[in-house]
Amino acid sequence: MAHGSSGGTPFKNPVVRWVDSRLPIFSMMVKEYGQFPAPRNFNYFWNFGALAMIVLMVMIVTGLFLSMHYTAHVDYAFNSVERIMRDVNFGWLMRYIHANGASMFFVVVFIHIFRGLYYGSYKKPRELLWIFGVIILLLMMATAFMGYVLPWGQMSFWGATVITNLFSAIPLVGDEIVTWLWGGFSVDNPTLNRFFSLHFLLPFVIVGVVFLHVAALHITGSNNPKGIEPKGPQDTLPFHPYYTIKDMFGSGVFMIIFAMFVFFAPNYLGHADNYIPANPLVTPAHIVPEWYFLPFYAMLRAITFNIGIPFTGVTIIEAKLGGVITMFGSIIVLFFISWLDTSPVRSARYRPIYKWCMWLLVLAVVVLGYCGSQPAEGLLVVVAQICTFYYFLHFLVLMPLLGKLERPLPLPRSISEPVLREPGAGPLPAGATAKPMEKS
Amino acid sequence: MWKRACVLAALACVALGGPASASEGATHPPAQDWEFNGLFGTFDLASAQRGLQVYEQICHACHSLNHVAYRHLGELGFNEDEVAAIAANYQLSDGPDENGEMFDRPAEGSDFFVPFFANEEAARAGNGGAYPPDLSLIVKARSGGADYIYAFLTGFEEPPDGEELPAGRYWNEYFPGHQLAMPNILDVNTVEYTDGTEPTHAQMAWDVTNFLAWAAEPQMMERKQMGLKVVLFLLVFTALMYAVKRKVWANVHH
Ligand code: HEM
Numbered sequence: 001m002a003h004g005s006s007g008g009t010p011f012k013n014p015v016v017r018w019v020d021s022r023l024p025i026f027s028m029m030v031k032e033y034g035q036f037p038a039p040r041n042f043n044y045f046w047n048f049g050a051l052a053m054i055v056l057m058v059m060i061v062t063g064l065f066l067s068m069h070y071t072a073h074v075d076y077a078f079n080s081v082e083r084i085m086r087d088v089n090f091g092w093l094m095r096y097i098h099a100n101g102a103s104m105f106f107v108v109v110f111i112h113i114f115r116g117l118y119y120g121s122y123k124k125p126r127e128l129l130w131i132f133g134v135i136i137l138l139l140m141m142a143t144a145f146m147g148y149v150l151p152w153g154q155m156s157f158w159g160a161t162v163i164t165n166l167f168s169a170i171p172l173v174g175d176e177i178v179t180w181l182w183g184g185f186s187v188d189n190p191t192l193n194r195f196f197s198l199h200f201l202l203p204f205v206i207v208g209v210v211f212l213h214v215a216a217l218h219i220t221g222s223n224n225p226k227g228i229e230p231k232g233p234q235d236t237l238p239f240h241p242y243y244t245i246k247d248m249f250g251s252g253v254f255m256i257i258f259a260m261f262v263f264f265a266p267n268y269l270g271h272a273d274n275y276i277p278a279n280p281l282v283t284p285a286h287i288v289p290e291w292y293f294l295p296f297y298a299m300l301r302a303i304t305f306n307i308g309i310p311f312t313g314v315t316i317i318e319a320k321l322g323g324v325i326t327m328f329g330s331i332i333v334l335f336f337i338s339w340l341d342t343s344p345v346r347s348a349r350y351r352p353i354y355k356w357c358m359w360l361l362v363l364a365v366v367v368l369g370y371c372g373s374q375p376a377e378g379l380l381v382v383v384a385q386i387c388t389f390y391y392f393l394h395f396l397v398l399m400p401l402l403g404k405l406e407r408p409l410p411l412p413r414s415i416s417e418p419v420l421r422e423p424g425a426g427p428l429p430a431g432a433t434a435k436p437m438e439k440s
Numbered sequence: 441m442w443k444r445a446c447v448l449a450a451l452a453c454v455a456l457g458g459p460a461s462a463s464e465g466a467t468h469p470p471a472q473d474w475e476f477n478g479l480f481g482t483f484d485l486a487s488a489q490r491g492l493q494v495y496e497q498i499c500h501a502c503h504s505l506n507h508v509a510y511r512h513l514g515e516l517g518f519n520e521d522e523v524a525a526i527a528a529n530y531q532l533s534d535g536p537d538e539n540g541e542m543f544d545r546p547a548e549g550s551d552f553f554v555p556f557f558a559n560e561e562a563a564r565a566g567n568g569g570a571y572p573p574d575l576s577l578i579v580k581a582r583s584g585g586a587d588y589i590y591a592f593l594t595g596f597e598e599p600p601d602g603e604e605l606p607a608g609r610y611w612n613e614y615f616p617g618h619q620l621a622m623p624n625i626l627d628v629n630t631v632e633y634t635d636g637t638e639p640t641h642a643q644m645a646w647d648v649t650n651f652l653a654w655a656a657e658p659q660m661m662e663r664k665q666m667g668l669k670v671v672l673f674l675l676v677f678t679a680l681m682y683a684v685k686r687k688v689w690a691n692v693h694h
Contacts, residue, residue, distance in 0.1 A: 040692065082507045082577075085659070092659045093666070237692065245685045252678030259674060263667025264479055267580060275581035275656075276573075285616070
């Protein structure tokens with residue numbers, strides 16, 4: 001079943017043996033990707049980590065080729081992207097893969113994060129693993145934001161202006177910080193140059209954090225849909241061939257969807273205004289960020305009121321600063337959920353109330369996404385406020401409280417023996433049927 | 441749980457795919473049956489070639505086409521001599537020569553479309569202060585794409601009763617805000633098509649839109665052809681992986 005053997009170098013090839021006895025990278029690969037014992041009950045949500053890894057590599061390769069032809073200067077950036085599209089061999093392919101790849105990256109990572117939230121993968125002992133994940137999300141957002149500025153279209157320019165201006169909400173030093181970020185008194189050539197430089201750098205920082213993320217995973221081992229730890233070999237399968245082949249199948253499905261966008265609807269997820277060259281004198285009718293930022297954008301705009309001491313008229317936090325804190329807070333709060341969630345049960349499968357809260361959270365984020373795509377007017381502002389309220393309620397109040405109040409369903413005794421039937425035990429988990437003990 | 445996930449995913453698509461609010465005060469352009477629509481869509485080259493004629497003889501007087509080079513017209517079905525002949529109709533300023541002088545010369549295949557106006561200021565001065573936008577990317581730069589451009593070109597009308605138009609302003613059903621500085625040029629000017637097609641207003645609008653759709657995305661046909669091969673390959677690959685996965689997992693009960 002698994003390759004290799006315990007102890008000594010198991011390799012036949014003399015060169016591999018020679019290297020491995022000096023630097024055991026081949027042994028490591030066999031241990032971490034061949035034999036690595038993975039719970040036997042993964043569902044397809046466990047494909048998304050591998051998918052994220054694939055997109056990251058695709059982004060780096062296509063980005064590298066784009067940067068060979070791209071010119072980071074306000075007078076040439078837009079034109080250089082058009083030269084890539086029209087005159088560079090397969091330039092259009094590189095650019096469309098890169099632009100749609102960013103969207104695919106976020107789809108995959110959002111689902112990956114949802115998986116972690118639903119099955120409690122952030123809980124002890126995987127806290128650090130989760131924190132590395134949140135750092136990756138932040139780095140991805142910074143990278144994608146600066147990447148979107150590079151083609152120097154109208155949305156590039158105005159998106160950059162709106163988002164960098166947020167820092168001016170910081171009391172006292174806000175304006176100085178914005179000038180420092182811009183390298184001038186508006187978004188201009190110095191801004192474009194530094195964004196290109198950072199956009200080139202950050203993906204490699206992401207690679208580094210992904211390495212730590214995966215290293216931490218291989219210390220704790222994977223979580224699984226039941227949220228209980230494997231009790232022995234009957235609960236696990238060697239990563240290869242079982243999950244390598246499952247990941248290959250999953251990547252196939254993913255690449256079909258990815259290819260449909262790249263080849264048949266390459267601009268569907270983009271915005272028409274970004275094919276108009278940046279013009280500091282003309283503001284677009286609606287400045288909207290890329291779709292993956294819309295929920296956060298909606299939270300930013302949901303805070304339309306100053307926060308102060310009631311009945312005194314004293315303002316402590318201006319609406320603008322409140323919005324910025326809310327937006328960044330929505331990610332920062334994720335750093336703490338390992339400790340905010342007090343329930344000893346990981347998987348939402350066995351948490352009848354939390355399960356519904358989780359789906360409500362997803363709904364709130366989707367609705368926020370819609371609100372973010374529309375002008376912030378009328379009823380939608382109230383809807384966005386309610387959803388923002390629920391988002392924070394979920395993490396800051398429901399997570400700590402439900403752990404104490406909710407009565408979880410009985411947990412299975414082990415992964416391979418899913419049903420616990422003891423006299424007086426609660427109802428069966430939905431869909432569970434008794435199965436004989438399995439051996440692998 | 442998958443059912444719920446699917447419902448939410450569908451909701452997300454509706455929420456995010458919905459047009460980010462149509463611009464105020466403009467009618468939604470009706471969808472047209474373009475030959476380049478769909479997975480197998482190709483450019484209608486005959487129409488696009490006529491559209492080039494419309495662009496050169498009418499639109500070029502105001503609008504530039506900066507991202508298109510004459511040599512690109514080869515992809516539109518013109519041979520090298522025809523491309524050279526089209527280019528040679530345009531004069532551009534080049535230099536400096538060995539004496540340090542700038543000089544005029546006819547354009548060549550490797551040059552980009554020579555604009556009528558030397559710069560944006562000149563274009564504005566010639567159009568009552570309004571800037572006629574570059575048309576190379578116009579189809580991708582407007583939501584509604586080709587449908588919008590065609591609707592726009594055929595959407596000039598008399599203003600509704602009671603609406604006063606300032607001098608040099610015209611009324612268009614589909615233009616955001618309705619008032620603009622471009623006249624209903626296809627009613628004023630006409631071309632004589634070399635292939636004998638009757639140059640009606642709608643025909644010229646249709647042809648020039650086909651040409652502009654090509655100009656915005658000249659690699660579209662190559663892209664779709666490659667896409668079909670890639671997706672076909674991926675389907676076979678994925679089916680194969682699925683079969684192997686079934687086989688590998690056959691002895692695992694779960
Ligand atoms: C974490 C991975 C990455 C993400 C999420 C990302 C995201 C983006 C986005 C959203 C754009 C704008 C696309 C458009 O609308 O045209 C972009 C453009 C660009 N990126 Fe990246 N990128 C990544 C990695 C890289 C890397 C590693 C490089 C260079 C080695 C790179 C080089 C470029 C260049 C030159 C452009 C401008 C050309 C263009 O706009 O198509 N990217 N990136």
